[in-house]
Amino acid sequence: MMICTALVFFMHLGFAFLEIGLTRQKNTINILFKNIFIITIGLLLYYLVGFNLMYPGEFNGYLGSIVPGIAPPENGMTPDYASGGYTWWTDFLFQGMFAATAATIVSGAVAERIKIGPFMIFTIIYVGLIYPIAGSWKWGGGFLDELGFYDFAGSTLVHSVGGWAALVAVCALGPRIGKFKDGKPQAIPGHSIPLATAGVLILWLGWFGFNGGSVLSADPELTSLTLVTTCLAAAAGGVVAALVSFLKFKNLDLTMFLNGILGGLVGITAGADVMTPESAILIGAIAGALIVFAVSFIDRLRLDDPVGAIAVHLVCGMWGTLAVGIFSTNPDHTLYAQFIGVLCYAAICLVSAFLIFFVMKKTVGIRVSEKEELEGLDAHEHGMDAYPDFRLNEH
Amino acid sequence: MMICTALVFFMHLGFAFLEIGLTRQKNTINILFKNIFIITIGLLLYYLVGFNLMYPGEFNGYLGSIVPGIAPPENGMTPDYASGGYTWWTDFLFQGMFAATAATIVSGAVAERIKIGPFMIFTIIYVGLIYPIAGSWKWGGGFLDELGFYDFAGSTLVHSVGGWAALVAVCALGPRIGKFKDGKPQAIPGHSIPLATAGVLILWLGWFGFNGGSVLSADPELTSLTLVTTCLAAAAGGVVAALVSFLKFKNLDLTMFLNGILGGLVGITAGADVMTPESAILIGAIAGALIVFAVSFIDRLRLDDPVGAIAVHLVCGMWGTLAVGIFSTNPDHTLYAQFIGVLCYAAICLVSAFLIFFVMKKTVGIRVSEKEELEGLDAHEHGMDAYPDFRLNEH
Amino acid sequence: MMICTALVFFMHLGFAFLEIGLTRQKNTINILFKNIFIITIGLLLYYLVGFNLMYPGEFNGYLGSIVPGIAPPENGMTPDYASGGYTWWTDFLFQGMFAATAATIVSGAVAERIKIGPFMIFTIIYVGLIYPIAGSWKWGGGFLDELGFYDFAGSTLVHSVGGWAALVAVCALGPRIGKFKDGKPQAIPGHSIPLATAGVLILWLGWFGFNGGSVLSADPELTSLTLVTTCLAAAAGGVVAALVSFLKFKNLDLTMFLNGILGGLVGITAGADVMTPESAILIGAIAGALIVFAVSFIDRLRLDDPVGAIAVHLVCGMWGTLAVGIFSTNPDHTLYAQFIGVLCYAAICLVSAFLIFFVMKKTVGIRVSEKEELEGLDAHEHGMDAYPDFRLNEH
Amino acid sequence: MKKIEAIIRKSKYSAVKEALHEVGVNFFSYWDVTGIGNEKEGHVYRGISYSTSDIQRRFLSIVVNDDFEEATIEAILKAASTGEVGDGKIFVSDIKECYRIRTGEKGGETLR
Amino acid sequence: MKKIEAIIRKSKYSAVKEALHEVGVNFFSYWDVTGIGNEKEGHVYRGISYSTSDIQRRFLSIVVNDDFEEATIEAILKAASTGEVGDGKIFVSDIKECYRIRTGEKGGETLR
Amino acid sequence: MKKIEAIIRKSKYSAVKEALHEVGVNFFSYWDVTGIGNEKEGHVYRGISYSTSDIQRRFLSIVVNDDFEEATIEAILKAASTGEVGDGKIFVSDIKECYRIRTGEKGGETLR
Numbered sequence A, B, C: 001m002m003i004c005t006a007l008v009f010f011m012h013l014g015f016a017f018l019e020i021g022l023t024r025q026k027n028t029i030n031i032l033f034k035n036i037f038i039i040t041i042g043l044l045l046y047y048l049v050g051f052n053l054m055y056p057g058e059f060n061g062y063l064g065s066i067v068p069g070i071a072p073p074e075n076g077m078t079p080d081y082a083s084g085g086y087t088w089w090t091d092f093l094f095q096g097m098f099a100a101t102a103a104t105i106v107s108g109a110v111a112e113r114i115k116i117g118p119f120m121i122f123t124i125i126y127v128g129l130i131y132p133i134a135g136s137w138k139w140g141g142g143f144l145d146e147l148g149f150y151d152f153a154g155s156t157l158v159h160s161v162g163g164w165a166a167l168v169a170v171c172a173l174g175p176r177i178g179k180f181k182d183g184k185p186q187a188i189p190g191h192s193i194p195l196a197t198a199g200v201l202i203l204w205l206g207w208f209g210f211n212g213g214s215v216l217s218a219d220p221e222l223t224s225l226t227l228v229t230t231c232l233a234a235a236a237g238g239v240v241a242a243l244v245s246f247l248k249f250k251n252l253d254l255t256m257f258l259n260g261i262l263g264g265l266v267g268i269t270a271g272a273d274v275m276t277p278e279s280a281i282l283i284g285a286i287a288g289a290l291i292v293f294a295v296s297f298i299d300r301l302r303l304d305d306p307v308g309a310i311a312v313h314l315v316c317g318m319w320g321t322l323a324v325g326i327f328s329t330n331p332d333h334t335l336y337a338q339f340i341g342v343l344c345y346a347a348i349c350l351v352s353a354f355l356i357f358f359v360m361k362k363t364v365g366i367r368v369s370e371k372e373e374l375e376g377l378d379a380h381e382h383g384m385d386a387y388p389d390f391r392l393n394e395h
Numbered sequence D, E, F: 001m002k003k004i005e006a007i008i009r010k011s012k013y014s015a016v017k018e019a020l021h022e023v024g025v026n027f028f029s030y031w032d033v034t035g036i037g038n039e040k041e042g043h044v045y046r047g048i049s050y051s052t053s054d055i056q057r058r059f060l061s062i063v064v065n066d067d068f069e070e071a072t073i074e075a076i077l078k079a080a081s082t083g084e085v086g087d088g089k090i091f092v093s094d095i096k097e098c099y100r101i102r103t104g105e106k107g108g109e110t111l112r
């Protein structure tokens, strides 16, 4: 369990590599800064308010308080917390590593044009308040849990929550300069495909911890099944995405292959422990196909999502959540409950992200100036270059 | 055990980094695509046919079938599978992560000139059929196991199996343009030594899982001895390779240091659990020296192996297998049995790889056109650049 | 425990990435070579002499010898070594992974101008002799242990030991050409901020193993608390360092953010198991602030430490050690004992490092020629380029 | 024939390219250079603020027939200017002869 | 003295270099540029196909004495040509004076 | 106006830059090129020793008024020389006209 926490922590490097790899070098420092900020502040916020907000009932016995506060349970170290499987501290840290992920997803979608200050404000509110409140509805034993909604490791609670905010942010910000020309999407290639690839493999590694650890017990039977479904879905997602994009675009597109793997992983996350391997492969394969169409569709909507965050996390997150209703080996899981769950999360995320971004847009502004965008956020917001020893092309 | 699986999975990033680091940037996407393809398809194939092929006897009780088929055991989740140490699912995933490695080894050796389609076909046949069949001879309880042949974690079953195919492929393909000039080998430096170095360290990390997990039990005594022998052999291999290449070429050659580490790791793999630390250091040291001579020797044979896969995986794999016969603390291990084992694997691998590559060479062709090779496989097979923001030298 | 060993091993990649990321590309191969050398030779030396030197009493029952020697205990594999928690082999490997770290810290501080031969000699003496002798004073049950000095996982025993030597080395070497102009420090930007960032995240990951494994038992209560304090201190260190450097320099400086995280990690290391989370945050925050001032202060002293090793490992190492005397939940820990401990380590390290470096300075010389330094150590000591396919800027 | 060398801001490249296409100049080569001039750029690195006058710029090399000279220069002057220090320079020099490698033919008509 | 500037395909560089050595031209400098011309290159990125006329090329700058001009140009024309659009151009211009930094001497003999 | 192109060792760049500033030449552009010449550099890669005459150099392009020509060349010759093979070359050619993009003005006074 503690190892799983370490692996989930490591996913942040995966996200960072993926995001910088798929964007231009002139914004690299900015993206890294945002990601490092998200990890550190996310952990601190989760310590301050998030964990109590998210698991209110669970701690009544310890804390007796469900309002935000900085008092952690005083005797959470009793080793028989969680029937001996792990301690309160481990639980906190594992969940805390998740918490930041929702903001990281947004970070990728808004890359290369958002002002860093407003993004920090968004992160603080979203990670500190919205994510734990939304999370408590299911994982904290809230009304969606009562309803029978199932989300094993966060297809909806983590990925869609990030994905919906990404969608709102992308709409609020508008596309990068040069992304659409006469209404037609243009390619803005990422600056380092090796780093992007490494990012995806690191994320996959992290998913061993993400899904493996979410079993929240050391039950080897369930954990090992979970890892098998996770890996098979990822593999199927990748292969199908590569295949579909080859058929569609006559090209062996590595970035689609990578996105397909991620799509498969996100898709299986909601039900990794209640699937047969066959279903896992199917869920992954459908997620892989969805990715290719979703990326193109989002382009056609004139939304500019540099790293494909919406396609991966929102579209496949929803698919995965609904898939539980279809493929779960547990008859208690119904498509209806899953559907309600998706809707509820859509509601809270869309509304809160809308409020945050549009208030900021009207007040401080959320987008950098044209000059900054053209010359790169690194030079203007950080006064630094990511690769000062290399000769660069600019676009 | 599940963690070991994760670490072995992570080795694929190590291989990817090593291979792109030691080749030119213009083929980077192509290599990454191949590697990602190998991982995903390898896992799916191993699910479909490989596992049953490789461990036929083991599952008779469950499945009753040794022919290829898509039916996984229906009650493999019984936790007391493998006397309680791990579950069937874990076993499958751990072995599945290995499976792809044989093709990855070949991928490095054929880099920068092989057509991607035929390579995919090779991967599917080799990973899907040859590797599991060959593997069953020993790990599946086949005739070599009866004979007393010992290969702890795959010096022969994984590394040599890849190495033999790499040798055949390199012969079939011929050297890259510019590798030999008037019969003399030329240097074609790899484009990113930092990534290559990272690759080796990641591979070493993975070996903790590879050898540690191959104990196939949580016995701390044996596992910890295994890790110690593994690390000492790696260290000795690196230091000796660096020293020998310094004496031979008057140069502190980092790539030889790195290859030496890998050589030591491959060498110890066959007997990591039956060695004293002293023997491990000796085996590693000899592997390190072998590497330096093998790399030069292969060059002199006018074989072009960009990443040194043959020297590392085949030469050191054979050495390590034979070394079990010499140094093993278990008197049942004989040099004779080891030798027979090496020969049998040489036979099946050479014959099958020869058939696959030469049939393809005569039909679809296995080598890209001269123009593609000169301008880079990325541009032609993928229509993408790995580093679009950087100014590049071309050679 | 074995996993923790693997994570600590992986820290060497973190150090390597951090060091090359914060220096210029023309010295990349040289730095990687040094780091790989440190890992491999460090492990071999620790096997030969280090472990016995460092834990002399502990093995009396087994070995009965405290003098350096190559005889490892013959029955260390008894699984009930260390009351069943782990085996002798694991213990050796875990400690052996630490051993090299002290030299790695120095490697960063002396980068871009030290001759590689003398650095290797220093490594061998310092890692082979000084570090284990100094370590035995506390962890081997020596006089500082008697005194009540406490250092959980090495704020002093590992980080300060490296930091003091780094200080001596930096004084002995003098600054890089161009670092000070008319007495004022100049910026020499590192060549790859993404790799530096990855390095820090990998180091953080490694700290899960470093501090987690240092509990030296699988006690989930203590281990999980340790991980929580570790992560919170890191997060607080980073955020505060970023904030302070923003206030001081009006700039969102990613490298300071990263150094702050490392400072927090080093700071908490001495007392990770005896802190409340609140204290951990405070210790991390103070470490983060210290970093910013220390980096500037060291510049003002005209000491040239390219990666900030002295600020991170020495300053925060001392702070962390003293902090145990202030914040520890264990009343036996006194500021007085901590202070004595810091002094003793300062003494042995300063004296021995001084002797090593100044003897070498007078004999073989420790600094490369001006021409080598300007054209890069890679070209002269290794005859290789790190990035031959990229067009580079030189400075 | 004239060689027109323009040193411009990188961020103005797209505008200049379009302006050139508009006046019918469809052939040129460019690369990135570092310019030393009046403009200064502020940087901060690990607590050290420094300003550098070494600024990355784009160098366009355009060979045109004499009758295109004026239009080309006009186009660049208009598209590349921001009015702030650091907009760059245009240098004009003579070209004696020019060849198209594909066909081996020489002279001014190879330029279109 | 003449300056011969050749813009060629990167993949033809080795051939050109050898051809130059054969006619006794052993000194030159080169760098990589982006060329805008008739040739187009197809790319695909995340489902968007696009073609760009910005193609990486190699720029050779060779200063030779007048009597070498012809041979140099011949050599390049032959070695760099594929017959397909995008083979590049050669431009010739005058050099007034030239110095060898090592010795400080000037004039045409510094070019060999 | 004259264009002075100097190909120098990269390690001599700072010295040359300072020397130029001393004689009042504060404007120029530079980029890195590969030079083919007499100098050879030894490399080793995976056991293969090879020497290459493709050496990275810095290319300075300085446009000055005629009265600055001599001082500029002197400055470079002195600052860039080591006396060993490979110090590089200086080439001088004519510039017909020059424009400052910021203001649109032309002529020699735009060069300071």
Ligand SMILES: Nc1ncnc2c1ncn2[C@@H]1O[C@H](COP(=O)(O)OP(=O)(O)O)[C@@H](O)[C@H]1O
Residues within 6 Å of the ligand: D007, D034, D035, D036, D037, D038, D039, D055, D057, D084, D085, D086, D087, D088, D089, F027, F028, F029, F061, F062, F063, F064, F100, F101, F102, F111
């Ligand atoms: N005499 C020159 N020779 C070569 N390049 C020059 C010269 N003068 C200016 N440049 C280039 O033009 C760029 C802009 O010049 P600068 O003096 O900063 O601004 P402005 O032209 O607006 O006065 C410089 O960075 C340099 O690249």
Ligand SMILES: Nc1ncnc2c1ncn2[C@@H]1O[C@H](COP(=O)(O)OP(=O)(O)O)[C@@H](O)[C@H]1O
Residues within 6 Å of the ligand: D027, D028, D029, D061, D062, D063, D064, D100, D101, D102, D111, E007, E034, E035, E036, E037, E038, E039, E055, E057, E084, E085, E086, E087, E088, E089
């Ligand atoms: N007038 C010009 N000025 C500068 N460079 C040119 C010019 N014309 C062509 N080039 C260079 O030559 C390259 C090849 O030219 P292109 O028109 O594509 O093919 P071709 O010469 O075979 O017609 C271009 O990419 C560009 O780099």
Ligand SMILES: Nc1ncnc2c1ncn2[C@@H]1O[C@H](COP(=O)(O)OP(=O)(O)O)[C@@H](O)[C@H]1O
Residues within 6 Å of the ligand: E027, E028, E029, E061, E062, E063, E064, E100, E101, E102, E111, F007, F034, F035, F036, F037, F038, F039, F055, F057, F084, F085, F086, F087, F088, F089
């Ligand atoms: N004729 C030339 N045209 C272009 N560049 C040249 C020419 N001659 C020399 N160079 C450049 O000058 C550099 C130094 O020349 P080299 O012959 O090695 O040394 P030296 O000038 O001291 O004899 C070369 O690497 C090349 O970049």
